[in-house]
Amino acid sequence: MGHALDAGGRRKQKKGRSVWWMVHSWLGLKLSIFLSFILLTGTLAVVAHEIDWLVTPAMRVTPRDAPQASWGKLAQAAARTEPTARLQTLYAPIDPWFAAEAWMDHGKGAPSRVYIDPWSARVTGTHRWANVHRFLRQVHRHLMLPTKIGIPIVCSLALLLATSLVTGLVTYKKWWRGFLRRPRGGDARRMTGDLHRLGGLWSLWFVALIAVTGIWYLVETLGGQAPVPKLPKVASASPVSGDALDRMAALVQRQRPTLKIREIRFTEDNGVIFLGQDQAWLVRDRTNGVAVDPSTGRITMSLDGRNLGVHQRVSEMADPLHFGTLGGLATKIVWFVFGALLTGLAVTGAIIYTLRLKKERRTASRKLKVAWTGMGAWAYLCTALVLLALALTPGAIAGAS
Structure with missing residues (x-):
């Protein structure tokens, strides 16, 4: 009788883990398109200023071992370059190899940018309002939609991340032993699953951090602003x-x-x-x-x-905490690496569930088709949100401040 009770308890425990696993897998597949898009744009947003620095020559200066120009000289340089505009904001260089930046208000439309060498106070160039940072910030934050609509949609994914974190830990038995467990070879499903679990363990702290700060942004949007x-x-x-x-x-x-x-x-x-x-x-x-x-x-x-x-x-x-700016470039690199890892988890999670569906259905269809049909109506909704954000981009980043 004791053995029967033990067996019953194990079946109940296994069933409980199975429910958690189904929730984890369902979320990972159904919303994988939208989740991957938001995670990818957020990861790139961490280093968006650096990307702009790479593609915008006017932002690049050579650091010098000399006193920098005063704020007044920087302001004068910007005013001379755009004499019909009003100086709106003046920024110090983000890092020694960045130019100082002035935002110039032209009375209507978006401001323009003036880049200034912080040592010589020489204008290195001008740029329109739209840039990589502006695109990534707005598409990641609110999908180019009105903020009252877009922010809650994006921030709701923080609840998904929190749920995935909990369900992943529950379904991964004795997970604390897996930090140094090497991925096994063999079939694609086993390898992908091992990589997914290993990446998930090492990014636990990051998933929790992004989930908590994302939930906080949701609270603020719903009326909890400080x-x-x-x-x-x-x-x-x-x-x-x-x-x-x-x-x-x-x-x-x-x-x-x-x-x-x-x-x-x-x-x-x-x-x-x-x-x-x-x-x-x-x-x-x-x-x-x-x-x-x-x-x-x-x-x-x-x-x-x-x-x-x-x-x-x-x-x-x-x-x-959300964007990793607390320690300058060093922490931004760490956030970028773990953001890329988190994006990879969203992709591998979808692959794992797709391989499982393909095996259960014993179908010869391609994995992409199996994944798409497995997502159901969510595939169309998530794809529509991504395409809508991209379609709204030209007008949104050119006219918003």
Whole structure:
């Protein structure tokens, strides 16, 4: 009788694992087209600035062992290049081999970009608004759709990743022993399955990270945004000249000597805002800043990332963790590698389930046809979303800011 109970318990346990496995496999196949597209564009978005650097000669400069030009000289160079436009934002170089970048507002349509050598303050070239970074950011974030529609659709995949993580661990018996298990040879299904499990184990931390931050973005879209500080209004002022900007930058550095200015915004209502990194860890540049009224030269507000509430802190941590910008190029490379691995998991997961369907149905049909029919209506829906995003791209990246 004891043996009968043991057998019954094992059957029940096996059935339970089978249900988990079916959920894992079903999600991996049905939504594989859409999931692979979002994972691939997100992976490329991590290094989108670097891709733009490779394809845009004006963004490339030679690092020098010399003092860099002042913010005022950079602003003057941009203003001389686009005299009919208003300087909207000025960015410090992302890395020493990048040019500084100015966004110029032409009154209607998207801004243009002016690239400036940060040492000589010489303009190296101009570029339209649309670039690789803009395309990847928008297609990955909201599929070129209105954000209220696109972001929830994309972020719902975070729930899929979380479910796949849990079901994968449940179905992989004694998974903690598999980190150093070599893939077996033999048929394609066995090899693909072993590679899928091995890659999944080593990317557990990354899957969890992307799932959690993706769920957070979904929460924000559904009304859970953290409060954003309101800056004081200032009187409209004429464009800030180079010398005036340098005086304001010097004032900001006296007030906040530890602030590393990375961005300057020239607003019409809130004055000139200096943003960057300070003593708070794992936050976006916008959390540390000083606003200056250009008409009086006085500081109107100072923001310090160390003073954030819990809700704000979580919100500001999401981007550095999701895109791997917390440690510069080194962490972006790590995020890119694991993003590619995660994309590979989506592809191999679909292959595994396709091979299983092909074996069960004993069909001679090609794997692609088996996969397509196995996805059912989801194949058409997912493909339609991808094609729609690509069709909307020309208008979306050319006109949005």
